[in-house]
Amino acid sequence: MNNKDFLIGNITDGIDKRIVSELCQKYMENLEGCNGCDYEKYCLSNKCRYLNWKLTGNMSKAAGVVCGFENIKMSVT
Numbered sequence: 638m639n640n641k642d643f644l645i646g647n648i649t650d651g652i653d654k655r656i657v658s659e660l661c662q663k664y665m666e667n668l669e670g671c672n673g674c675d676y677e678k679y680c681l682s683n684k685c686r687y688l689n690w691k692l693t694g695n696m697s698k699a700a701g702v703v704c705g706f707e708n709i710k711m712s713v714t
């Protein structure tokens with residue numbers, strides 16, 4: 638809300654399906670540097686692209702801090 642990067646419409650004009658489609662496509666892009674990682678299936682950085690956007694400014698870029706956390710979490714389980 639109140640972020641023009643993710644604005645898909647308004648109650649007056651409705652939803653812009655082109656923007657929704659572009660955002661969905663961006664959300665599905667593979668993360669840079671995560672290809673083949675053992676934790677890919679469970680990793681928060683891979684599951685939540687909005688988290689990446691918030692932390693790195695890029696939805697398709699893994700957040701280093703989350704990557705580190707996932708590695709610690711998996712090493713103790």
Ligand code: SF4
Pocket residue numbers: 668670671674675676677678680681682683699700703704705707708
């Ligand atoms: S742990 Fe790191 S390399 Fe593996 S999927 Fe997550 S962000 Fe990518």
